[in-house]
Amino acid sequence: MNREDFPLLSEEIIYFDNSATSLKPKCVIDKMNDYYLNYPANAHRGDYDLSYKVDKEYEETRELVRDFIHAEHLEEIVFTSGTTESLNMIADGFFKNLLEENDEVLITTSEHASNVLPWFRLVKTNSIKVNYIPLDSNYYVTVDNVKKAITPNTKVISLAGITNVIGDIRPIKEICKLAHEQNIFVVLDGAQMLPHMNVDVKDLDVDFLAFSAHKMCGPTGVGVLYGKKELLEHLEPITLGGGMNESFDNPLEVYLKELPTRLEAGTRNIAGVIGFGETIKYLNKIGMDKIHKYELDLRKYLIDKLIPLKHIDIINIESDSGIVTFNVANVFSQDVAYFLNKYNICVRAGNHCAKILKSSVGVNNTVRVSLYFYNTYEEIDNLVELLSDYDKIVKEMI
Amino acid sequence: MTEEESRDIIIENYLHPTNRNKTHEGYQSVNTKNESCIDNINLYIKWNEDKIEDIAFDGEACAVSISSTSIMIKNLIGKSAKEALDYINEFYQMTSGEEYNKDLLKDAVVYDAISKQGNRKVCANLPLKGMERAILEHLK
Numbered sequence: 160m161n162r163e164d165f166p167l168l169s170e171e172i173i174y175f176d177n178s179a180t181s182l183k184p185k186c187v188i189d190k191m192n193d194y195y196l197n198y199p200a201n202a203h204r205g206d207y208d209l210s211y212k213v214d215k216e217y218e219e220t221r222e223l224v225r226d227f228i229h230a231e232h233l234e235e236i237v238f239t240s241g242t243t244e245s246l247n248m249i250a251d252g253f254f255k256n257l258l259e260e261n262d263e264v265l266i267t268t269s270e271h272a273s274n275v276l277p278w279f280r281l282v283k284t285n286s287i288k289v290n291y292i293p294l295d296s297n298y299y300v301t302v303d304n305v306k307k308a309i310t311p312n313t314k315v316i317s318l319a320g321i322t323n324v325i326g327d328i329r330p331i332k333e334i335c336k337l338a339h340e341q342n343i344f345v346v347l348d349g350a351q352m353l354p355h356m357n358v359d360v361k362d363l364d365v366d367f368l369a370f371s372a373h374k375m376c377g378p379t380g381v382g383v384l385y386g387k388k389e390l391l392e393h394l395e396p397i398t399l400g401g402g403m404n405e406s407f408d409n410p411l412e413v414y415l416k417e418l419p420t421r422l423e424a425g426t427r428n429i430a431g432v433i434g435f436g437e438t439i440k441y442l443n444k445i446g447m448d449k450i451h452k453y454e455l456d457l458r459k460y461l462i463d464k465l466i467p468l469k470h471i472d473i474i475n476i477e478s479d480s481g482i483v484t485f486n487v488a489n490v491f492s493q494d495v496a497y498f499l500n501k502y503n504i505c506v507r508a509g510n511h512c513a514k515i516l517k518s519s520v521g522v523n524n525t526v527r528v529s530l531y532f533y534n535t536y537e538e539i540d541n542l543v544e545l546l547s548d549y550d551k552i553v554k555e556m557i
Numbered sequence: 558m559t560e561e562e563s564r565d566i567i568i569e570n571y572l573h574p575t576n577r578n579k580t581h582e583g584y585q586s587v588n589t590k591n592e593s594c595i596d597n598i599n600l601y602i603k604w605n606e607d608k609i610e611d612i613a614f615d616g617e618a619c620a621v622s623i624s625s626t627s628i629m630i631k632n633l634i635g636k637s638a639k640e641a642l643d644y645i646n647e648f649y650q651m652t653s654g655e656e657y658n659k660d661l662l663k664d665a666v667v668y669d670a671i672s673k674q675g676n677r678k679v680c681a682n683l684p685l686k687g688m689e690r691a692i693l694e695h696l697k
Contacts, residue, residue: 491619491620491623493594493596493619494619494620497677508595509594509595523617554564556620557564557620557671
């Protein structure tokens with residue numbers, strides 16, 4: 160649906176790599192161009208009309224994000240460069256000051272590197288432990304397994320809402336309830352979740368949330384860090400500089416601004432943030448529930464067509480998102496991607512930044528098709544027709 | 558060589574590569590991988606002074622990398638370190654689109670055309686890069 164909004168889709172190209180990044184609708188690009196062409200001033204700086212307009216548009220995006228994730232306070236929305244920076248700020252700016260030797264952080268083997276490496280660093284600096292919630296036979300996280308993994312030393316549970324290889328939706332609300340009963344913080348990596356479904360931070364009761372604009376039709380280089388206000392107050396800025404300080408006379412007298420400004424040092428990606436506001440308006444107009452349902456229907460159509468193909472090994476037959484991960488018998492995933500590229504079909508091959516998933520799934524590299532609302536049933540027919548012909552794949556993979 | 562003949566040689570070497578997963582106790586080992594993709598190969602070399610007596614490999618990589626490893630192994634066994642370095646340089650000449658010695662490269666000429674396809678050049682060069690490093694290490 161809404162294909163006419165995406166200039167690239169008028170070309171002969173089938174884009175199935177939406178978990179890596181999404182296409183951008185023209186209205187978002189126009190909004191950013193409008194900033195660069197007509198009011199390219201800095202934010203929070205000037206007392207003239209152009210700068211005032213920048214402030215207004217920039218802060219309007221904050222309000223749109225607040226409403227989009229149903230947060231209570233505007234100050235709980237911090238603009239970052241993306242999910243990765245947000246998660247690093249959470250680990251380094253908040254938990255580094257809180258966690259002590261032998262405290263435990265629970266993650267899973269299917270987390271993205273951005274939700275693994277910041278915690279690994281705390282193992283080195285704070286002597287904490289990183290433990291793994293076991294995945295079930297479908298590679299899902301169950302509340303029961305979370306219960307079993309919690310120990311008296313568990314202080315944080317940090318999970319992707321939807322994983323980027325398996326595509327399962329985690330029971331975050333139940334996990335938050337369980338965690339909070341035992342004074343455990345919950346961090347939600349929403350990179351693959353926010354683009355595809357409605358997320359309500361108050362209903363889920365997550366303590367922190369990180370996500371990126373570029374996976375949800377927005378610009379690259381923009382993301383969000385959400386934190387409950389009382390927690391965010393204690394998140395120490397990792398980056399210091401212009402815009403975030405109130406005054407400084409000497410090293411002992413440095414005063415910082417209030418939230419969220421003190422966590423947004425330097426000149427931010429203003430065009431990106433303004434473009435992101437337009438993105439949210441665009442997604443709201445379509446409706447997140449409609450997007451989610453359409454993707455599930457599309458996925459089911461693809462899975463039903465792939466299952467009869469004996470040479471296709473599907474890693475995640477069951478999944479509640481638009482991600483389908485598979486391998487073709489005796490063909491390296493990258494060669495499958497090269498083959499499909501010859502027919503202008505874009506898919507991703509590799510480990511999808513979830514390097515430690517190998518220990519659970521037993522497969523290093525896979526082909527991943529990740530769907531979005533602008534994909535169609537006809538595009539899936541094209542893909543399946545090509546994947547059906549094993550001899551053709553082998554003949555044309557180089 | 559026609560495009561079809563080249564493809565057949567590549568596929569044959571991909572599906573039945575030389576010395577893959579062969580025992581390699583006491584061999585020199587070197588890892589070679591590409592940052593821009595997911596190819597990852599370990600090479601194992603048995604030396605008799607400066608002569609290459611045997612090469613084995615394991616790892617995961619695309620059809621171009623695996624087949625290029627297989628062909629390289631066949632062509633380098635029995636060569637001296639210097640002869641092997643000459644072979645590797647000729648291979649780089651070919652994949653860079655320069656003049657090269659076809660007789661020296663033998664069936665490795667199948668990568669002449671393929672190396673012009675985007676980042677497939679790095680796939681073809683991958684085992685050669687690892688082998689070059691192993692030889693220079695051996696000569697130290």
